[in-house]
Amino acid sequence: MAAKSGAKRAADPVKGIARASAKEVKPRRRPSTKVQQREEMMEQILDAAEYLFSRGGLHGVTLKDVAHRVGVHHTLLNYYFTDKERLFDAVIARRAGVTSSRRMEALDKYDAATKGKPTVEGALHAFLDTDLELYSRGGENWKNYGALGAHVSNTPYGAKLMDLHFDPVVLRLIGLIKKALPGCSLEDLFWGYHFVTGALMLTLARTGRIDTLSGGRCKSDDFDAVKARMASFMAAGFIAIHEKSKKGRR
DSSP: OHHHHHHHHHTOHHHHHHHHHGGGSOOOOOOSSHHHHHHHHHHHHHHHHHHHHHHHTTTTOOHHHHHHHHTSOHHHHHHHOSSHHHHHHHHHHHHHHHHHHHHHHHHHHHHHHTTTOOOHHHHHHHHHHHHHHHHHHSOHHHHHHHHHHHHHTTSHHHHHHHHHHHHHHHHHHHHHHHHHSTTOOHHHHHHHHHHHHHHHHHHHHTOSHHHHHTTTSSOTTOHHHHHTTHHHHHHHHHHHHHHHHHHHHO
């Protein structure tokens, strides 16, 4: 029985990550006040949870896993978060405001610069490149957040969080594309965005699939290569389905 129990523990990838990587979390200088201590501990908890959730999703991680990575007893986490879902929500919310506000600002600036006459590709560049820049230059924590977003977007619970944090900026993008293609139906616009976000989430997941498939010619974490191609590719898709719909209405 003991051997079977040990085998089961060894086969748990998230718990293995938590145990193996706990020592990677470097101790930080002790803050001087209780408020600073609380803020510092909160950041450590959120960083640890972000890392683990990005690999195991909501249901593949426990509060004990997070506590182990931080290097504290799991009861301490209950002082900050009453349950795992609240911790998960906090991890999503921490960076959601940054990415959504940056993209909204980029879309507003692009709309103003084009004097209300955007192109589909230009609008997509404003929306996609701003976000890809964060994941490319923001360090490993931002890459973890991107991978977490890929997990989140493919679950019903995660979809609700996407609705909460990102709907306004998505609708702003769709509004700009509607300006560029005034005759395009709303159905085509929303399907087009559906395909865009699918490609973006696969990119942020960094699965390594394209590395193997291309024989090393392409790298799943090469966000600069994605920036150089994605907006153009997706713009052509929007235009193609719009043209096909127009022909069907004739």
